[in-house]
Every structure is written in C-alpha cells, then in structure tokens.
Amino acid sequence: MAARFGAALILALVVVAVWFLADSNFVLRVATLVFIYGLAAIGLNILVGDAGQVSLGHAGFLGIGAYAVAIGPASLGLHPLLALVAGVLLAGVLALVIGRPILRLRGFALAVATLGLGILIAMVINNEAWLTGGPDGMRVGRLELFGWRARGTDTWYWIAAAALIFGAIVASSLKASPTGRALRAVHDSEVAAMVAGIDVARYKSAAFVISAVYAAIAGGLLALYDGFVTPDVAGYLTSIEIITMVVLGGMGSVLGAVVGAVILTALPQMLTAFAEYEHMVLGLIMMAVMIGLRAGIVPSLAALFGGVLRRVR
Amino acid sequence: MKSLLITAAAAIGFALPAAAQSGEPIKIGAVLSASGPASFLGEPEKKTIELYVDRINEDGGLLGRPVELIVYDSGGDANQARTFATRLVEDDGIVAMVGGSTTGTTMAMAPIFDDYEIPLMSLAGAVVIIDPVQPFVFKTPHTDKMACEKIFEDIEKRGLSKVALISGTDGFGKSMREQCLGVVGDYGIEIVADESYGPKDSDMTPQLTNIKNTAGLEAIVNPGFGQGPAIVTRNAAQLGIDVPFYQSHGVASKSFIELAGDAAEGVRLPASALLVAELLPDDDPQKDVVVDYKTTYEAETGEPVSTFGGHAYDGLMLVFDAIKRANSTDPVAIRDALEETKDFIGTGGVVNMTPDDHLGLDLSAFRMLEIQNGDWTLVD
Structure with a gap:
C-alpha cells in the first residue's frame, strides 16, 4: 500500500496545505504550473529513471497535447476534452511508431535522435501557420462541461492537482508491478534482462509511449489553463527543463520529479530579486544540488534520513 | 523577493x-x-x-x-x-x-x-x-498591414501595377506577406509572382530568376527580417533586375545598408520617423x-x-x-x-x-x- 499510494498521499497533503497557505492567485498559478510540469516530469521519469533511456525531445509531445486542444475545437469543432483525448492518442501512436526504431540507439545517439524528434515537432508547429498560428501562437477555447466552464486559477489548481495525483498513483503502481521490475531490469543491464526473458525492445517502447502520454496530457492541461499557446511549449528549452526536473529531483522517484518541477518553476519566481543575475543564481543552485545530492534531491535525502521517505519514493 | x-x-x-x-x-x-x-x-x-x-x-x-x-x-x-x-x-x-x-x-x-x-x-x-x-x-x-499599404500606395503613385512578392518564411515575413495579399485588392495592383525563402538561406537567385522571367514585372516587394532581405537585394542586383525594389520596415536599420552594400542603392522602404530624425524638416510635427x-x-x-x-x-x-x-x-x-x-x-x-x-x-x-x-x- 505504502509503495502505491505513499507519494500520492504526500502530494495530496501538500496540495491542500498550499491551497490554505496561498495568499494570492499568483501563488496558486505557480503551484498549478508546478503540478502540470510535475505531471510531465513524472511521466518522463518512467522512461529516464525506471527504464534508463534518455529523451531530450519530450516537449514535442507536450506540444502535440497543447496544440490538439487548440486546433481540435477551432478547426474541427471537437469538444476540448475529446481534442485532448485525440492529442494524447496521437502522441502515444507517434511515440510507438518512432520509439521502435530510435530506442535501438543508446546513450548519446539516443539523446540526439530524441532531440531531433522534439525539434521536428516544434518546426512543424512553427511552420504550419495556417493551422497553428505559427510563431505568434493561437488562442485556446475554454473547457466546458455540461454548461460549467473551467476558468480561473482556483478551478485549474484543483484540476491540475487531481491530474498530478492520479498520475503519481499510476506511476507508483507501475513501479510496483511486474512491468516496473522489468523496466528496472532493462535499466540495470539489457543483456541480463534479455537473458531473464524480458522483451527489451517492447518494454523500452512501452516506457516511451507512457511518458509521451503523460507529456501530452500535461501539454493539453497547460494550453487549456492558459487559454493561449505558442510554439515555445514544444521547444527545445522546454524539453531540457523537463529532463532537468527529473535529474535534479531524483531519477526513478515520483516525488523527486515533482520536487524538480517545484525548483524549476517556482525558484525563478523567487530569484527575480536578483534581476540580471537570476539565471546565474539558478544555475549555481542546480550545480550545488547535483554536486551535494548526486542521486537527485529526493533519493539522496531519503538515503540520508532513511525510513519513511524511502518507502514512499 | x-x-x-x-x-x-x-x-x-x-x-x-x-x-x-x-x-x-x-x-x-x-x-x-x-x-x-x-x-x-x-x-x-x-x-x-x-x-x-x-x-x-x-x-x-x-x-x-x-x-x-x-x-x-x-x-x-x-x-x-x-x-x-x-x-x-x-x-x-x-x-x-x-x-x-x-x-x-x-x-x-x-x-x-x-x-x-x-x-x-x-x-x-x-x-x-x-x-x-x-x-x-x-x-x-x-x-505590417500599414507597411503593405504604404508600399502599395507608393507603387501606385509611381504608376506601376505588376508586383512580385518574395517573402521570408520567418514569423515576420509570413505575417506581412499575408497582410499584403489581404490589402492588395484595395489598390490597382496585381501580384504576378509570389516566391519565398527560408530565414537561413544564403542564396535567393533561383526565386529571383523566376521573378525576373515573369512577364510584365514592374516592382518587387520583399517582406522579411534579418539577413535574408540583404541577400535578396544583392542577388537581385547580381541578376541585373532593375525594377523598383521595396523592402519592409523590418530591415529599417543601418546594418541593412552595410550588408547589402551598393545593391541597396535606390531601394525604398517604409520606416518610422525616428530613423531619419535629423532629415525631417523643422516644421515636421514629430x-x-x-x-x-x-x-x-x-x-x-x-x-x-x-x-x-x-x-x-x-x-x-x-x-x-x-x-x-x-x-x-x-x-x-x-x-x-x-x-x-x-x-x-x-x-x-x-x-x-x-x-x-x-x-x-x-x-x-x-x-x-x-x-x-x-x-x-x-x-x-
């Protein structure tokens, strides 16, 4: 039980606590963004932390989800929710088709291939201006359900929180399942995993598809929340941000991915006091964390304090 | 904080x-x-x-x-x-x-x-x-719509009507091309060619050759930004195209003249008064x-x-x-x-x-x- 719901329980407590402590919509907005990016990071962590494969192009899937909820209702007249499902399916199918050939690559070659995939998706979004509005971006219609319109930060706070907690439960369950064990076996040694009877290619591909689905859902939520989307969401910098969240927070740790999202989303807001030196200070903090807590924040601290934390990671 | x-x-x-x-x-x-x-x-x-x-x-x-x-x-x-x-x-x-x-x-x-x-x-x-x-x-x-109108107004004033567009595919060029195509109907002007180039292309001779071979060509408009328009200007001079050439406000800076060199002679473009502050007559309100x-x-x-x-x-x-x-x-x-x-x-x-x-x-x-x-x- 602890393994499956521990992380989700902690997240739920934090969500409620932040709701009562937050004194403005600005704080709630930052928290909402943390939840949405956290969801993408949890997904990517399944690929990176559990299966040991790198992806520098996951913002591409974020972009597919985001533009699906923008284009679906505007051009095809789809309900936003249906458009989100379509975007998630599209991201999943693309990950399945592309994943098979490129996951044969390893290490740097895989990093470059996924980077290329992300850049390609961003280029399509940038260039097909008739459909996507090009570099200037496009408006996203409000999400409406049975006459109830999802708008305002206080509403989206709970929608994003629910998605994050659900995502955490799924990721933790996956970890505790035979599939999770198979993925970790692939991570440790592909040859040994193969000898043990694990279909390595299939499991890698599954992890890639799952992480793409997480990213697409996060992208769709982000676009629906903001009501506006630009190609930045699919850009290379966003990819780097999500993978940094995973590595910084802790590879293979569900809570770690969320902690990474907190650092990369909330910290820049606190560092604005440094004005021009903001990026430098952010970089320094990240370097210090990586030097001091090598396995990532959550796993390193869990190892330090042992006990409860280790169980829930 | x-x-x-x-x-x-x-x-x-x-x-x-x-x-x-x-x-x-x-x-x-x-x-x-x-x-x-x-x-x-x-x-x-x-x-x-x-x-x-x-x-x-x-x-x-x-x-x-x-x-x-x-x-x-x-x-x-x-x-x-x-x-x-x-x-x-x-x-x-x-x-x-x-x-x-x-x-x-x-x-x-x-x-x-x-x-x-x-x-x-x-x-x-x-x-x-x-x-x-x-x-x-x-x-x-x-x-950019106003830039198009200003250019078309000037072309009309010179008694010309057959215009070729060559646009960058960056955000600026794309948007301005669309705006130009949108307002061209208000003027007695016909778009006889519509070419494009990528923002990082280093040679636009093929597109310009197409334009040069267009029958009845009277003027060229180049909606674009960055280095592209300077290369287009140079290439047009190299091909000996001598119809009036219009650039956009997107390249209204001294670096455009430096990049395009002698080819820039005679090129016209709409720009804000700020660029020619000293040239303005003393009774100009701005x-x-x-x-x-x-x-x-x-x-x-x-x-x-x-x-x-x-x-x-x-x-x-x-x-x-x-x-x-x-x-x-x-x-x-x-x-x-x-x-x-x-x-x-x-x-x-x-x-x-x-x-x-x-x-x-x-x-x-x-x-x-x-x-x-x-x-x-x-x-x-």
Whole structure:
C-alpha cells in the first residue's frame, strides 16, 4: 500500500496545505504550473529513471497535447476534452511508431535522435501557420462541461492537482508491478534482462509511449489553463527543463520529479530579486544540488534520513 | 523577493523639493523579452523605460507622486509572461502595464488584463492585438498591414501595377506577406509572382530568376527580417533586375545598408520617423520628439537608437499622458483617458485613439525612404 499510494498521499497533503497557505492567485498559478510540469516530469521519469533511456525531445509531445486542444475545437469543432483525448492518442501512436526504431540507439545517439524528434515537432508547429498560428501562437477555447466552464486559477489548481495525483498513483503502481521490475531490469543491464526473458525492445517502447502520454496530457492541461499557446511549449528549452526536473529531483522517484518541477518553476519566481543575475543564481543552485545530492534531491535525502521517505519514493 | 527594480528610490532625496515626491508611488509594470531570442526587442525597450521613469522622477514624478517601475524578463516565453502578468496585477498592484515585446507574450497576457481591468500597452507588431479591440489592450507599433499599404500606395503613385512578392518564411515575413495579399485588392495592383525563402538561406537567385522571367514585372516587394532581405537585394542586383525594389520596415536599420552594400542603392522602404530624425524638416510635427528621444537614448546608453526602443518610449509616455489627463491612478480611468488620446506625438507617429482604435496611427506614421549614397533620404 505504502509503495502505491505513499507519494500520492504526500502530494495530496501538500496540495491542500498550499491551497490554505496561498495568499494570492499568483501563488496558486505557480503551484498549478508546478503540478502540470510535475505531471510531465513524472511521466518522463518512467522512461529516464525506471527504464534508463534518455529523451531530450519530450516537449514535442507536450506540444502535440497543447496544440490538439487548440486546433481540435477551432478547426474541427471537437469538444476540448475529446481534442485532448485525440492529442494524447496521437502522441502515444507517434511515440510507438518512432520509439521502435530510435530506442535501438543508446546513450548519446539516443539523446540526439530524441532531440531531433522534439525539434521536428516544434518546426512543424512553427511552420504550419495556417493551422497553428505559427510563431505568434493561437488562442485556446475554454473547457466546458455540461454548461460549467473551467476558468480561473482556483478551478485549474484543483484540476491540475487531481491530474498530478492520479498520475503519481499510476506511476507508483507501475513501479510496483511486474512491468516496473522489468523496466528496472532493462535499466540495470539489457543483456541480463534479455537473458531473464524480458522483451527489451517492447518494454523500452512501452516506457516511451507512457511518458509521451503523460507529456501530452500535461501539454493539453497547460494550453487549456492558459487559454493561449505558442510554439515555445514544444521547444527545445522546454524539453531540457523537463529532463532537468527529473535529474535534479531524483531519477526513478515520483516525488523527486515533482520536487524538480517545484525548483524549476517556482525558484525563478523567487530569484527575480536578483534581476540580471537570476539565471546565474539558478544555475549555481542546480550545480550545488547535483554536486551535494548526486542521486537527485529526493533519493539522496531519503538515503540520508532513511525510513519513511524511502518507502514512499 | 517583493520587487526588483525600484527605480523610483534613487531619485528621492536628491535635488528635489521633498514635497514633490510625497505620497504612495504609482506602480507601472513591464514584462519584456529582455533575454532570449527576442532580446533585440526587449533590451532597448527595457533601457528606454528605465531611463524615462528615472527622468520623470527627477522632474518631480507624476501627479506629485513618484513612479515605481517593476520589470520582469519573460525571456520571450508566453507561459512565463502570463505568470509574471499575474504577479504584477495580483501581488505588485500595478495601475498600468507596458509590454510585452512579442505578439505571443502579449496575447498570452491580454486576458488577465481584461479580467482585472488594468490597461495593457503592448509593444508588439501584429494586428491581432488590437483587432478585434479588447477593452483594456492597446499597442504602439504600426502594423505590417500599414507597411503593405504604404508600399502599395507608393507603387501606385509611381504608376506601376505588376508586383512580385518574395517573402521570408520567418514569423515576420509570413505575417506581412499575408497582410499584403489581404490589402492588395484595395489598390490597382496585381501580384504576378509570389516566391519565398527560408530565414537561413544564403542564396535567393533561383526565386529571383523566376521573378525576373515573369512577364510584365514592374516592382518587387520583399517582406522579411534579418539577413535574408540583404541577400535578396544583392542577388537581385547580381541578376541585373532593375525594377523598383521595396523592402519592409523590418530591415529599417543601418546594418541593412552595410550588408547589402551598393545593391541597396535606390531601394525604398517604409520606416518610422525616428530613423531619419535629423532629415525631417523643422516644421515636421514629430521632429522635436524623435530628435530628443534619439539624443537622450544615445547619450545615456551609448548605443544607437532603435525603433523598438521608440515603441517603448511611446507606450510609456502614452500611459503617463493618460494618468495626467485622468488626474487619477485608477486603472479604469487611465484606460478611459487612453481612449481619448488626441494628437499625441510619439516616435512612431501622431496618435489619435478612440474606443474602436487602440493603436491610433494612420499611414502618415510611416515615412517612405530611399537609400542613396549609402544613406537614407526622404521620398515624401
């Protein structure tokens, strides 16, 4: 039980606590963004932390989800929710088709291939201006359900929180399942995993598809929340941000991915006091964390304090 | 963490009658793309705004109160800009906002300002910002549609009608091409060729050869940005194409003349008065404003003036002007005063706003320039 719901329980407590402590919509907005990016990071962590494969192009899937909820209702007249499902399916199918050939690559070659995939998706979004509005971006219609319109930060706070907690439960369950064990076996040694009877290619591909689905859902939520989307969401910098969240927070740790999202989303807001030196200070903090807590924040601290934390990671 | 650039503070206590600076500061927000790919916009804008907020505080502030400027750097990211916008209206309590630098960041922030009923003065180009009009969203830069109209007007004046387009596929080129195709019907002009090139292409001879071989070609228009237009200009000269050649306001800087070299001779383009500040006749209504901004900016920053900084100057001054006329810092009153702006002279033109026109510029805001002997000359 602890393994499956521990992380989700902690997240739920934090969500409620932040709701009562937050004194403005600005704080709630930052928290909402943390939840949405956290969801993408949890997904990517399944690929990176559990299966040991790198992806520098996951913002591409974020972009597919985001533009699906923008284009679906505007051009095809789809309900936003249906458009989100379509975007998630599209991201999943693309990950399945592309994943098979490129996951044969390893290490740097895989990093470059996924980077290329992300850049390609961003280029399509940038260039097909008739459909996507090009570099200037496009408006996203409000999400409406049975006459109830999802708008305002206080509403989206709970929608994003629910998605994050659900995502955490799924990721933790996956970890505790035979599939999770198979993925970790692939991570440790592909040859040994193969000898043990694990279909390595299939499991890698599954992890890639799952992480793409997480990213697409996060992208769709982000676009629906903001009501506006630009190609930045699919850009290379966003990819780097999500993978940094995973590595910084802790590879293979569900809570770690969320902690990474907190650092990369909330910290820049606190560092604005440094004005021009903001990026430098952010970089320094990240370097210090990586030097001091090598396995990532959550796993390193869990190892330090042992006990409860280790169980829930 | 509360606020970053409190430019007002420096002025207090220096060479000022203490009474002039009493009272709560008037908070003005700005979200600009000071870093990242759009920093060529955001940087001069930020410098301009900081410079002129300092100056107004040295002169005793606004309505007898100091002005406090709060600037955030969006890095050109729309999502980030929206977060900062939320922060400005929620936590910082601004009464008006100048920015964003790009269309994407502006469009992402606009709904917040309409929700909170605080005026937003955008510094971005696209026409979608003010068309359809949103009650609290204004902008200062002329649109690419106006550039097209200015060019077509000039072509018509020269008695020409068969025009070839060669456009960059970057955001600027694409948007301007669409606007040009949209308004061309209003003029007695026919588009006889429509070519394009990528923003990083280094040779446009094939596209230009197609254009050269087009029957009845009388003029070429090149909507584009960055290095592309300079290469197009050079290639056109190499191919011996000698029909009138039009560039856009997107390359209205000295570096274009340097890059295109001799090929730039005779090229015409629409540009803001700021670019030719010294050339303007003394009775030009904009002369004093543009010369003053140019000399001030260049003296304080040591950098050549750019039209983007000029847009920021106009935006900030329009907001100051509205606060003065409203004699209030109530955001809705400032908005109402902005809509009543009459004969405001800025670097971009003479601004006359109405509730239906949140830009307030007409075609006279653009000057048609021709390059002669490696320098700008005024055509009209």
